[in-house]
Amino acid sequence: xxxxxxxxxxxxxxxxxxxxxxxxxxxxxxxxxxxxxxxxxxxxxxxxxxxxxxxxxxxxxxxxxxxxxxxxxxxxxxxxxxxxxxxxxxxxxxxxxxxxxxxxxxxxxxxxxxxxxxxxxxxxxxxxxxxxxxxxxxxxxxxxxxxxxxxxxxxxxxxxxxxxxxxxxxxxxxxxxxxxxxxxxxxxxxxxxxxxxxxxxxxxxxxxxxxxxxxxxxxxx
Numbered sequence: 001x002x003x004x005x006x007x008x009x010x011x012x013x014x015x016x017x018x019x020x021x022x023x024x025x026x027x028x029x030x031x032x033x034x035x036x037x038x039x040x041x042x043x044x045x046x047x048x049x050x051x052x053x054x055x056x057x058x059x060x061x062x063x064x065x066x067x068x069x070x071x072x073x074x075x076x077x078x079x080x081x082x083x084x085x086x087x088x089x090x091x092x093x094x095x096x097x098x099x100x101x102x103x104x105x106x107x108x109x110x111x112x113x114x115x116x117x118x119x120x121x122x123x124x125x126x127x128x129x130x131x132x133x134x135x136x137x138x139x140x141x142x143x144x145x146x147x148x149x150x151x152x153x154x155x156x157x158x159x160x161x162x163x164x165x166x167x168x169x170x171x172x173x174x175x176x177x178x179x180x181x182x183x184x185x186x187x188x189x190x191x192x193x194x195x196x197x198x199x200x201x202x203x204x205x206x207x208x209x210x211x212x213x214x215x216x217x218x219x220x221x
Contacts, residue, residue: 001089001101005082006030006054007043010121017043017053027089027105028053028123031060031081036126042078044120054123056112058085085127092129095150096136107132137161147207153219156196160186162209169209173218176202195220 004021006028021028021043031042039061045053060081062074093104109115111132114125137148147169148161162169169186171193181203184193198220206215 001093001104002026003082003086003089004028005078008041008077008079009043010039010041015044017045017047022047022051022053024051027055027085027108029060029078029082029085030054030057030121030123031076031078032057032122032126033061034059038121039076041076042081042121045123046120052118052123056085056108056124057081057122057126058088060084088127088129091151091153092132094152095133095148098146099136103136107136110135147209147212147214149205149207149216149218152217153221154195155221156194158193158195158218160191160193160207162186162188162191163212169207172206172208173198174204174206176204178204 002025004023004026006017006021009015009018017028020026030044031039033039042057042060043054045051047053058081060078061076063076063080063084064072064074065080067073067075089104089108092108093099099107108127108129109124111128112123112125113128114122118124146161146163149171150159158171160169160171167188171184171186173181173183175181181198186207200220203218203220204215205218206213
C-alpha cells in the first residue's frame, strides 16, 4: 500500500493535491484537527482528471511527534497525517494479513465517514479501523478456515479468531531462544489472551486446533 501526504497547499492559489499523491493507486492523506474538522492548509481535490482526492484523512494539525532532537512536540502538516495513517493501516493489515493491498485500501475507504458522499476537502473522510476490521472479518475471505491473531505489534492483549468449525484451540508462545513462555487454551468464550506482564520483545507463536495449525512472530511493545 503506497501512502503519500496530500500536501499543504489548501490555502494557496493552487490548492490541489499534486504528485505523487494524485497517482491512481496512491492513498493521498489529508489533514484534520483533533476535533475532526478540516485543517485549512490541507490540499484539496479532485485530481486533474476528476478523481476523488485526497483519499482519506488523519490528524495533521497539532499532531504529536518526536522532533530531530528526540523531544515530543506538536506540529502541523500532511507530512504527519500521512505517517499516522501509514501506522494505522499497518496495524489493520497485521490483523488480516491474507488481504491484498487493493483489498486493504478498499476496506479503509469503505470505513471512512464520508465514503458515500466524498468531498473535495475530505475525500472519503476519516477511516474507522474497528469498522474496517469488522467488515473484513465478515467477508467470505474469513468465514470458514482462517486462524487470525491480532493486533501485531501488541501491548497488553491479543485476540484470536478460530475457524467456524473449530471450538477449541491452544496458543503456545516461545521467546527468541525457542524456550516455551506460556500456553493458553482458546475457545468460543475465551478468545482474548492478556499479556500485560510479558516483557517487551519478539516472540514466536503457534496456534493449534483439532484440524488446523498456524505459526508466526509477535512483537510485544
